[in-house]
Amino acid sequence: MIACAVALFALTLLGPLVTSLVDDWSRRDVELRATLVFNSVSGPLSAMLENGQTDHINELFERVATDSRIVAVAVCRDGKEPAHATKLMPSSISCEKIARSDTESFSSVIVNGRRMLIGAYPIVSRTDPSREIEGHFIIVHDLSFAEHRGQEARNYLTLMLGGIILASGALAIGLVLYLIRNWLRTFKQAVTSATSPGVRNAAASYGPLDKEVRQVLRQLEMSQSAIDRDQANWSKETLRDIMLAELPGVEVLVVANREPYIHNHGPGGIELQTPASGLVSAVEPVMRACGGTWIAHGSGTADRETVDANDRIGVPPRSPEYTLRRIWISEEEQDGYYYGLANEGLWPLCHIAFTRPVFRESDWRTYRAVNERFADAVAAEAKTSSPIVLIQDYHFALLPQMVRERIPDATIITFWHIPWPNAETFGIFPWKEEIIHGLLGSSIIGFHTQFHCNNFLETVDRFVESRIDREQESVTLKGHETFIRPYPISIDWPPAALANQKSIQDCRDAVRKRLDLPPETKIAVGIERFDYTKGVLDRIRAVDTLLETHPEWRGRFVLVQAAAPTRSKLQTYKGLQDEAMALAEEINAKYADVSPQPIRLIIRHHEPSEVFELFRAADVCIVSSLHDGMNLVAKEFIAARDDERGVLMLSHFAGASRELAEALIINPYDAHATGEVLHSALVMPETEQHERMRLMRAYVSTRNVYRWAGQMLLDASRLRKKQRILEIAALDTDRAG
Structure with missing residues (x-):
């Protein structure tokens, strides 16, 4: 009887508190969902408003309003009535009654006996952010589900107290600890499946709170995917917008053997040359858009005379947009690393052009030493603990793992610009295990086609003990997961030479x-x-x-x-x-x-x-x-x-x-x-x-090339966000333990 009285008293005291907490949490959840929706549509919506594309705006709003908890979507400008609105916009809600300011704002109203939350977001011009606000994006959410959620919370509280009454104190404490640990483990599994690239609608059965967490994470993934889906015109500006929105303040480092600008001595003095290289044609426009540092071998006869004391030079020379850091390689090293292992070994091996590859132990030692030198340069140039490092091509197959050892939190994307052969062909390479281990230090490995991705996965499966996830197309080696993705490379559009x-x-x-x-x-x-x-x-x-x-x-x-x-x-x-x-x-x-x-x-x-x-x-x-x-x-x-x-x-x-x-x-x-x-x-x-x-x-x-780079950077953004969430979950698990 005493236990029942205590339980009843606790239920009476805690019931309203739990209801209030759930109600506050539900409101924050809806505010977060509303913000995610606005972030995903703000760019296209601003462009549509500026261009007067009414039909496109209505079509966009109807897609957004398919969410069962979204009642209506509208745009308020100068008038009393919305300039654009979905069909179910309540007539009792007018633009003049909605609190609007230069920042986002939220307000609760009662419409036909139902509690609703109205979010208002200022719309800024994409072309000229200094202009006045174009209008306000209005999103109306139904909050009635919060009452059902509060009832569920009270039911769970009643069951838990009943369990305490029936079980001994020790058993109750053990059960609570077990539930906490199990919930956190389930939460980590939900985060992993919801944020991994390539996963769609992973089936799992979680509690109500876990389902809400998964839904928010799915909305996050959808908002990122919408950037790629809605952007028909990829350009330098688009890439910069993605960097600002998805990777604000991130540091970008490119590593390539070939430099984008070469200085040579000529009849008229020092002459500037742009090398004939598909790699340079593809990557150089990306660096102009993103900024950062390009680390490359200084091969020009006048290269040393044009850099500063730290071997750096701003490029393009007339209007610098990023930094070129030159690495000096001796003629002997060039013979072993570049002409030897890379171009007499890996090049014919991967191209299968019926030219026998040549493998020399001395070339391999030089190749490894030069990769180490570039890894030291990356570590020296990195100004942050978690830069994005874009490693280019077969000259640096060992570099990803070397960079991973020096900068553990770096997001490393390696793009292999040449074909990857089948496993039987690659099997003749004497140091195949070292090459594979080096590449798997990457966060993402990119190839031109899915066929080359498949060949790489088969090669890893044949020669390295690892866990391969065919569904996600990833390889896990020593606890580190690497994703394998096709990124068809392209050109600047329109090309500058045109x-x-x-x-x-x-x-x-x-x-x-x-x-x-x-x-x-x-x-x-x-x-x-x-x-x-x-x-x-x-x-x-x-x-x-x-x-x-x-x-x-x-x-x-x-x-x-x-x-x-x-x-x-x-x-x-x-x-x-x-x-x-x-x-x-x-x-x-x-x-x-x-x-x-x-x-x-x-x-x-x-x-x-x-x-x-x-x-x-x-x-x-x-x-x-x-x-x-x-x-x-x-x-x-x-x-x-x-x-x-x-x-x-x-x-x-x-x-x-x-x-x-x-x-x-x-x-x-x-x-x-x-x-x-x-x-x-x-x-x-x-x-x-x-x-x-x-x-x-x-x-x-x-x-074009901006879409190629954008796909890689968006995948990098997903991985970085997933890692941050997993770190938080791991910390919570440790605290619970």
Whole structure:
């Protein structure tokens, strides 16, 4: 009887208190949900208001109002009535009755006997934040569920007190401790499943409070996904907005072997050169948007003379937007790290271009030592304890783990710019376990295509003892989880090199005049470094086949092959250049009786403006890679053709072929078939050229380099937020223990 009286007294005393606490918690929950909704729609809504897109605003509001707890959504501007509102907006709620200020505000009202919470958020202009407030975003939530939640809380309290009456004091204490520990463990599981990239609607049965936590976390994930879904026009400004919204104040460090700007001694003094590199073309615009530090090998003859005492220089030189930190590598180290292990070992191994890779123990030692030097530079340049480090390419396979050891809280994203071969092929690499362990120090590893992701997971499964989650596409090694993701790389849109280009006709006239070609000559271009993976020899042989099977093109067609010398220290590359020159001379001699001769081989570095002039002058662009990660030349050709003309011939073995289905896909190993496709390209009607090019331009313009970087940064943001929540949960678990 005494126990019952005590329980009844406790229930009478604690019941109202619990109800009040639950009511306050419910209100804060609704305020948080309202803020998440506003954060996800504020950017698109501001743009729609400025552009007067009423239909888009109504469609956006109806999607938001599908949430069962949201009664109505509206925008209040100057008038008494809302400028835009959903159908169920209560008539008794007018704009003049809603408290509005320069900051967010909340108020409770009773409508038809139901308690509701009204949130008002000021809408600021996206284009000019200094302007006056555009209006207020109004969101009305139903709070009646709080009463049901309070009743549930009282029921749970009654059951708990009943358990205390029936059980002994010791058992009751043990049970309470067990419930607390179990709840926290369940909470951590809910957080993990709700915030892991790639997980959708994970099924689990949790208590009412856990369900609310999961729902809030899901709203967080939805708000982040909405940024990608709603942003159709990815640009430098979009990327900056994402950095400010999702990663405010975060430090960005890029590590790449190649530097974006090279200083060399020339006839007129120190000259600036932009290297011919797909990596530079992709990453440099991102750094201009995000700022930060780019750490690279200083390879120019005048590089040391242009840096400060800390080996840094602001770039671009005329209007610096980020910092370039140069690392000095001796010629001997360059031979072992770059020419040796990276380009005689990993490059042919990953490209499977039938060039035997070379593995030397001395090269491996140098490769590891140079990776250590770059890791020290990253640690020295990092100004915060949790920067985002973007590691680029196969030159730094060991670097992620080395950086992880020096900066444990860093978010490390490694992007592998070349293909990843199947497990059997990679199995011949003598230090495969070390390479895999090094890469798995990353938070995220990115590849061009899902096919390369699958190959990497199979390789890890074959050679390293780890836990692979196929659903989430992640690998856990020694307690650290690494996510594997496809990020198709792309180009700046529109490219900077296109800004000062002449008209298409002027470009054609200039190229024909420079090469001494008659006006009616059809031109095909091939533009890349002299590399055996690019299929230069196969392209030239295809031209020979075309002229044999279609003699009408003799004297009416020219292949302009622009190829920059590269890695000339390696015999395979020097031999390729010599073989290409000999093959071009042989074919030109074969057709010596016609003019112009069919092969024009131009062996030198071309500045981006020269490359785009060739693209605009060409009738056909041939990309005949024998194996390629993505190939940005194909996308640059598409960007150059604002006349929506020209034909792209694209190798089936380039990653871009999985995106650009409107190109003419070829097998470069089949010279006869490639020659026939080239003939089809030369006779293709302009209407068909227009349709194909229009579709490809629409694709590349929306899936540009800023989208590529944005996807990685959004995933980095999710991981960082998940880690913070898990740290809080772990701390709570320790306290409960």
